[in-house]
Amino acid sequence: MTEVDPSTAERRTFAIISHPDAGKTTLTEKLLLYGGAIQNAGTVKGRKADRHATSDWLTMEQDRGISVTSSVMQFPYAGRILNLLDTPGHEDFSEDTYRVLTAVDSALMVIDAAKGVEERTIKLMDVCRLRDTPIVSFINKLDREGRDPTELLDEVEEVLKIRCAPVTWPIGMGSAFRGVFHLVHDRVHLFSPRHEGGIAHGEIIEGLDNPRLEEVLGADVAENLREEVELVRGASHEFEVEPFLRGELTPVFFGSAVNNFGVEELLSTFVDYAPAPQPREADARVVQPDEEKLTGFVFKIQANMDPQHRDRLAFMRINSGRYRRGMKMYNPRTGKTSQNVSAATFMAREREHADEALPGDIIGLHNHGTIQIGDTFTEGEELRFTGIPNFAPELFRRVMLADPLRSKALVKGLTELSEEGAVQFFRPLEKNDLILGAVGVLQFDVVAQRLKDEYKVECRFEPVNVHTARWVEAEDENELERFRKKAAENLALDAADYLTYLAPTRVNLELTQERWPDIHFSATREH
Ligand code: G4P
Numbered sequence: 005m006t007e008v009d010p011s012t013a014e015r016r017t018f019a020i021i022s023h024p025d026a027g028k029t030t031l032t033e034k035l036l037l038y039g040g041a042i043q044n045a046g047t048v049k050g051r052k053a054d055r056h057a058t059s060d061w062l063t064m065e066q067d068r069g070i071s072v073t074s075s076v077m078q079f080p081y082a083g084r085i086l087n088l089l090d091t092p093g094h095e096d097f098s099e100d101t102y103r104v105l106t107a108v109d110s111a112l113m114v115i116d117a118a119k120g121v122e123e124r125t126i127k128l129m130d131v132c133r134l135r136d137t138p139i140v141s142f143i144n145k146l147d148r149e150g151r152d153p154t155e156l157l158d159e160v161e162e163v164l165k166i167r168c169a170p171v172t173w174p175i176g177m178g179s180a181f182r183g184v185f186h187l188v189h190d191r192v193h194l195f196s197p198r199h200e201g202g203i204a205h206g207e208i209i210e211g212l213d214n215p216r217l218e219e220v221l222g223a224d225v226a227e228n229l230r231e232e233v234e235l236v237r238g239a240s241h242e243f244e245v246e247p248f249l250r251g252e253l254t255p256v257f258f259g260s261a262v263n264n265f266g267v268e269e270l271l272s273t274f275v276d277y278a279p280a281p282q283p284r285e286a287d288a289r290v291v292q293p294d295e296e297k298l299t300g301f302v303f304k305i306q307a308n309m310d311p312q313h314r315d316r317l318a319f320m321r322i323n324s325g326r327y328r329r330g331m332k333m334y335n336p337r338t339g340k341t342s343q344n345v346s347a348a349t350f351m352a353r354e355r356e357h358a359d360e361a362l363p364g365d366i367i368g369l370h371n372h373g374t375i376q377i378g379d380t381f382t383e384g385e386e387l388r389f390t391g392i393p394n395f396a397p398e399l400f401r402r403v404m405l406a407d408p409l410r411s412k413a414l415v416k417g418l419t420e421l422s423e424e425g426a427v428q429f430f431r432p433l434e435k436n437d438l439i440l441g442a443v444g445v446l447q448f449d450v451v452a453q454r455l456k457d458e459y460k461v462e463c464r465f466e467p468v469n470v471h472t473a474r475w476v477e478a479e480d481e482n483e484l485e486r487f488r489k490k491a492a493e494n495l496a497l498d499a500a501d502y503l504t505y506l507a508p509t510r511v512n513l514e515l516t517q518e519r520w521p522d523i524h525f526s527a528t529r530e531h
Contacts, residue, residue, distance in 0.1 A: 015364030022114035023122035039079030117150030136251035149178035169243040281364035293363040298325030301389040305424040397441025401465035417459035422499035430496035474525035
């Protein structure tokens with residue numbers, strides 16, 4: 005094995021996690037500003053559909069030029085190459101978000117200083133914990149009245165079960181917000197709200213004892229700050245790299261994303277300490293990023309921007325080796341080798357064709373229905389990366405077709421949309437029904453619209469008596485066969501032909517599980 009390629013070591017592949025409205029979009033924009041990818045804040049548009057009505061979401065999704073390019077943004081900063089993976093903000097698309105989180109090496113968590121830890125953040129942290137993803141925290145909106153910083157850190161520690169190591173500490177809040185003190189560098193960064201969208205450089209005062217503090221903050225505020233810093237230093241955790249990399253401790257920064265304040269401090273610590281591309285677990289072995297041969301996995305599939313060509317883009321994270329334009333790649337699931345003449349890479353500004361891509365990078369493969377979420381690509385090795393989940397849907401509808409002659413097109417459309425992860429689809433063993441399952445209700449609307457636009461199929465959805473779904477397996481083939489016969493009326497096949505139990509009620513599921521102790525009922529299925 006060779007030394008880790010310095011270009012691989014400089015990669016930082018990450019996502020921003022937050023509850024809607026905490027400031028993810030604003031922070032993304034500021035990161036791009038520092039990365040030189042945009043000149044002026046206010047340029048990243050169309051990413052806020054999360055909070056809007058379905059119709060807006062659809063319009064925005066159709067405006068694929070924006071959504072595709074912005075789902076992966078690569079930009080340089082301080083000698084590093086950052087790959088920022090966007091996560092859909094709307095909770096109806098949380099499955100997509102979970103899968104994106106399997107493709108990052110670290111995450112930036114944004115918390116609203118007035119609201120503290122919110123529900124989505126808790127869920128996203130649970131997902132990060134599955135792989136012990138290192139987390140850097142940013143407490144945002146200090147320019148508004150918020151909660152006491154110590155109380156916020158306590159809440160993060162208690163609710164999210166991660167130790168907090170403040171790296172900066174706020175001086176005041178709301179209208180009295182004056183800046184932050186950098187606990188590690190021992191310097192004060194003064195807040196200057198005038199930035200006109202560009203990079204702001206407020207005054208920096210070296211040393212907590214500097215008399216300049218009295219001049220600019222006044223004697224009381226300066227004195228207060230010294231006392232507070234002493235308290236914080238005594239009472240909170242110090243930043244240490246090892247526990248951070250194990251996902252046990254998070255460095256915390258305070259600031260105001262919209263005012264572009266505190267972002268540079270965050271970013272510079274982030275690029276220094278966030279991990280470079282990490283080893284990845286596969287079924288056969290662990291793959292190291294410095295291996296020579298290419299490996300990667302597909303974590304997301306998205307309809308392409310050009311409605312004339314119904315091809316879809318498969319987003320592959322490279323785990324080892326090097327992608328070169330035109331190289332052949334092997335898919336162990338299908339046993340097929342294909343040549344990828346032109347994969348796309350994602351600069352923050354536009355989509356370009358990649359000549360080369362390294363571990364940590366994301367490339368877009370053109371896909372005509374042969375690639376599925378969770379697929380691994382190698383240079384020939386039989387190997388599959390693990391841990392890319394499918395979640396049991398919580399909402400179900402029966403699909404009613406307007407024109408029975410379009411039923412083949414319907415099944416094709418539903419199969420392809422399931423491969424994309426847009427929805428899940430089940431065919432009961434005993435009935436000629438098509439049942440759709442989704443995690444969020446918006447997914448149904450999107451599917452109906454896309455079936456109409458892309459497959460020329462008009463359908464409507466009806467309520468169906470399904471409460472939840474579980475994928476079923478058993479070590480003993482005979483036992484599974486017995487179950488298959490006995491429970492056939494509630495069994496179905498999903499789009500990838502996995503056997504699934506569709507339970508009409510929670511009680512029914514519990515009773516069935518009790519009655520069949522040797523059958524495994526699983527709420528997640530790995531792709
Ligand atoms: P999201 O992607 O996490 O959903 O949040 P987004 O960045 O869209 O921010 C949500 C709202 O919070 C926006 O206001 C944004 O301007 C505001 N915001 C972000 N950072 C700060 C901050 O540091 N201080 C204050 N006071 N506000 C902040 P909006 O009114 O909903 O949208 P807009 O019209 O301002 O764009």
